[in-house]
Amino acid sequence: MSEPWRRLPALSLKQIQYFVTLAELRSFTGTAHRLAISQPALSSALRQIESVLGGKLVNRTAQSVTLTEQGLAILPYAERMLNIAHNTFDDMQQIMAQGGDGTLRIGLIPSVSTLLFPAVPELLATRFPSMRVEFHDLTNDRLLIELEKGAIDFGLGSLDSSVPPQIESYPLLEDPFVVLMRKDDPLADAHHLPWRHLSRRPIAMFQKGNGSRLVNSLIESHRLSLDIAYRVDFQETLYGLVRSRLALAILPELYTSTLNDDELTIVHLQQPELTRTVAMLRTPSPFRSPQTEQCFQYLLQAFRDRVK
Numbered sequence: 001m002s003e004p005w006r007r008l009p010a011l012s013l014k015q016i017q018y019f020v021t022l023a024e025l026r027s028f029t030g031t032a033h034r035l036a037i038s039q040p041a042l043s044s045a046l047r048q049i050e051s052v053l054g055g056k057l058v059n060r061t062a063q064s065v066t067l068t069e070q071g072l073a074i075l076p077y078a079e080r081m082l083n084i085a086h087n088t089f090d091d092m093q094q095i096m097a098q099g100g101d102g103t104l105r106i107g108l109i110p111s112v113s114t115l116l117f118p119a120v121p122e123l124l125a126t127r128f129p130s131m132r133v134e135f136h137d138l139t140n141d142r143l144l145i146e147l148e149k150g151a152i153d154f155g156l157g158s159l160d161s162s163v164p165p166q167i168e169s170y171p172l173l174e175d176p177f178v179v180l181m182r183k184d185d186p187l188a189d190a191h192h193l194p195w196r197h198l199s200r201r202p203i204a205m206f207q208k209g210n211g212s213r214l215v216n217s218l219i220e221s222h223r224l225s226l227d228i229a230y231r232v233d234f235q236e237t238l239y240g241l242v243r244s245r246l247a248l249a250i251l252p253e254l255y256t257s258t259l260n261d262d263e264l265t266i267v268h269l270q271q272p273e274l275t276r277t278v279a280m281l282r283t284p285s286p287f288r289s290p291q292t293e294q295c296f297q298y299l300l301q302a303f304r305d306r307v308k
Contacts, residue, residue, distance in 0.1 A: 023075050087150070104128075107147065107154070112254060124298075139209055158276045160276070170280040179248050191267070192267065193270065201248050
């Protein structure tokens with residue numbers, strides 16, 4: 001932490017808020033209306049930011065508002081500063097009004113919820129009774145964005161090449177990919193199944209997320225011939241396609257941990273084996289409170305104990 005008496009630049013959080021809102025709406029009129037300020041005040045605030053930072057952030061014409069290259073580069077930092085300020089102010093208000101240690105914001109991808117519930121909230125309530133906890137259900141890509149923006153304190157997600165280098169990762173387990181099929185399928189008796197045995201079958205997969213990227217990369221690198229007939233957003237749609245005999249589904253095994261269906265079964269895929277690394281993720285932050293750091297370390301150890 002820097003010295004509290006160190007001179008700050010002549011910028012206010014409101015001015016940062018004006019820039020971030022303008023970057024989102026791309027309209028001076030819309031931004032002024034959203035923030036309940038005049039357009040001259042908005043223009044003046046933007047000029048002040050540009051003067052302090054030493055560069056042009058916005059290109060403005062009669063038809064459009066666009067960010068300069070510098071504006072685009074600065075935007076994630078401005079978003080992070082604004083989110084941290086909002087969250088910190090909320091925590092201070094909560095502490096003053098109700099007591100307690102503020103709010104812990106945890107992001108998670110849906111498939112890892114079995115690692116988290118029901119035990120972890122109970123552990124947190126016992127170990128940190130004055131901490132308010134929020135859980136944010138996110139795709140892996142969105143989880144990384146929210147981490148970088150400072151909207152969440154840490155997350156439970158998976159690793160691949162899309163994870164920015166500034167994100168700290170703490171691996172927990174390897175989650176293998178499996179194929180979900182009906183129990184009466186001719187392939188259902190196998191304990192392990194080579195990928196090539198799926199070559200003549202219609203396949204269903206999730207449309208988004210790093211699981212899809214990992215499978216697509218494997219298909220390309222091993223020159224597999226798979227018929228990806230369905231790409232869906234939701235787990236129940238995936239299961240429905242399998243139940244209806246329209247497809248086999250490829251997905252990480254953790255998704256099936258709550259599967260309770262007498263008609264369906266899973267078989268592990270091999271030759272080659274494909275896994276994704278599930279990890280706790282966070283950004284290095286000088287704003288992290290001692291309570292947040294203690295919660296993170298406590299949960300990291302709790303997760304590692306659970307997956308042993």
